[in-house]
Amino acid sequence: MEISENEKRRAVNLIWNAARDYDFDPDFKVYDAEGRAELYWNCIIGAVHRHYDWDKTAAMFRSFRGTENQLTYENLAWLGLENAAFLREKRDRPALPYLREHFARTVAALPAEAEPPVQDRLVRAHFLRALGQPAPLSPEDAAMLDALEFGPEMDTDQMIARTLTLFTDRLGYHPAGEGQKEEPEKERGFFLPFFRWGRKGKGAPPELRPVRSFGIGLGEHTDEYGGEALDQSHIRVSFAKYTAQTDEGLRRYIVSCFGKPMYDQRQTRELERSYCTGNHRDCHLHFTRGEPDELPVKGYAVVQRRAAEEQEKRNRAYYEENLARNRAAIDRLTSRLRNTMLTQLETTAVKSSAGRLVGGRIWRGVYLNDNKIFEKDLRGDAGNLSVDILLDASTSQIHRQEIVSTQGYLIAESLTRCGLPVRVYSFFSMSGYTVMNLFRDYGETGDNANIFRYVTNGCNRDGLAIRLAVGQLKKTDCEHKLLIILSDAKPNDVLKVETGRNIYRDYTEDTGVADTAAEVHQARLNDISVVCVFTGNDEDLPAARKIYGQDFSRIRHLSQFADTVGALIQNQIRNL
């Protein structure tokens, strides 16, 4: 069973809420047997954080790691914490006893095993007691359970001391060193059998490694109890879907490869919440200006950065090589656009029944009862058009990097010379992240050369990139908005799209094209004009047509660039 991103978020939200601390990074979450966030237990985890010293309890749990009875210790320690946190928290939260009762009933309803291990016996008895039912236990077990059911008056140190004494006396626990056996990394913390009566089938599937059964459901130990134990060196990208630990590792990897983020984590979460929905659920976002992170880089990130620098040199060299032709193209494009703007975007006065009085029309009011003797200006000045340029930076463009960067630069420079606000991004996707690299923002008129930093990587989730660009455009004050996309119209990404319950399709070909077309349509419904400068091959023309309709043009040779793109943008300006 796979635990969905939403349920993970839900679990962590429950914990934050009970902890009243959204900075807390819970490394342990609980799900029910169906993989849904468990209401009661996640509240308890939050309550433990709120009422007790989390660092000390985390240190206690770490001391269990690698011991033979790790599972027994973990379960029984949580049982004690649950009792104590429940008694403290229920004063503030009258609904908690009901949630506990509900959980206890689920435990009680499970069939009892013939010879359950000690933790199963005690946990079952504990929750039977919570229901006020008799719990048949041996006198020894009963004494242990009594000792473990901590009262609300105990503090963290007292609870830990009593827990460890109990474990040492009754279960042969040896603190630090003795009795602990070194386990290889790959076996630690995965698939440990917990309450066997709570487990379904033959055990969790391999992808749930850090998620092992807990209580009657599953517990997700994202970093084996706390930050100190976190070891990033073994992180592999393929794990990213299943644990928060690797999520963080992947995020850092993306940052070190492609530059530090423009937004802090909170803002990024906000963006992901608004944009990564529907077909793009589970996607992550990384907005960057390509500025290197201060942290030292190693491995692939070094290679990646060096390759990007090399490519920038090649892009600039390509532009310089054809300097005369490129300058001519900029001039032609600039004058074409300027003319169009002069003729199309003047303020127009319309007659109306209120506004600026036109003396010559007053007689119409008196004799013809026509109240339209005023004029009102309809705004349409050039300052009210803003243009965003989106460069597809997926690996399918790898052989055209120099051409695409030059084309992007030509358009941006011409628009800048016309005095239009321009913003330029490139986009690509990698390991579930859609990276938006901002080369230049509206006010930065002298920074068009940053576009030469364009370099290709990974896949392209065109639909999401367009959705993001449209979202950013919607925030601008300009009345008219134009989005120009330089793309080969070949959407393709590793994260699949859920088209039905548990039916997934690759984000490529028809699915990708349909999704991108839908986003373009959505943009147009929002009064944003979208045009494409098609950079791909003949066989992809039908896809481009599907996505952009009439509004794309194909550049067969750079010498025609100014005229072709000029005509395309002119059309858009005329239609504003």
Next chain:
Amino acid sequence: MLDFLRSEGVSPAILSEIEHYRNFYSVGDAVKSRVPSPSYDYYGREVWEQAAAALLAGENLLLVGPKATGKNVLAEGLAAAFGRPEWDISFYINTDAASLIGTDTFENGRVTLRRGPITRCAEEGGFGILDEINMAKNESLAVLHATLDFRRIIDVPGYDRISLSDATRFIATMNYGYAGTREINEALASRFMVINMPIISEDNLKKLLTRQFPTLKPEYADQFAGLFQDIRKKCDSAEISTKALDLRGLLAAIRLMRGGLPAAQALQMGIVNKCFEEFERQLVADLITVRLTGDLTTAQLFAD
């Protein structure tokens, strides 16, 4: 209203100034109906004192704060406390000079000025509530500069200049603090005294609930106030949007509970369903589930 301020502990000196102001400026019969009688009270002595002192000194006010901080409740409360007619002017992207000041129109064979709300408010000595002032373009608001600063005039080309009545004040509100909001420029901001509206505290929210619903049992007033704080924390940490952070919705839900609807259903309508995204609804529903049991009835919630 003044009794309420007294009970809130507002300084007697300020209260006597307000009384003096009320006695000094009369209200024309034609606009008497515009003097508000608020259904909600704003709690917070300090904010009341700051706001009243600024208005007494002849300043205009800008109330800045995120959603559900009581900006409009305070603005309306101030108009009520000062006993002035109120004009509510909502700002939007296409707000322009004509829609604020007025525009020429043709009536009975004559060109006349159709007076806009700002002009009316200025002439009648009213309190103008400029709601969401940051939603308008700064350039459109330049026309208000002379109105809002020491000149206190409105100059409409082709007509006499209109001087503001001495009693006229403007109170602008501005939503700020969450992503996606816009700023106003310095020229405009310098014409206001600015109050950063504090987030309503749990205690004040409890007071508000108990005043609105005198029979609500205190332990449940605690839970509803706590729930609202839970939702706010979730918004602050950007886990959910501010759609569910809806004080009006919470009050309406409690009103429905008073009328006999089970708590779960009332909160569903008043709060949960304000979120249109499925997952967000789930998160908000979880907040409610871990605070209040689903089967709460009117008899359990209210003392009578």
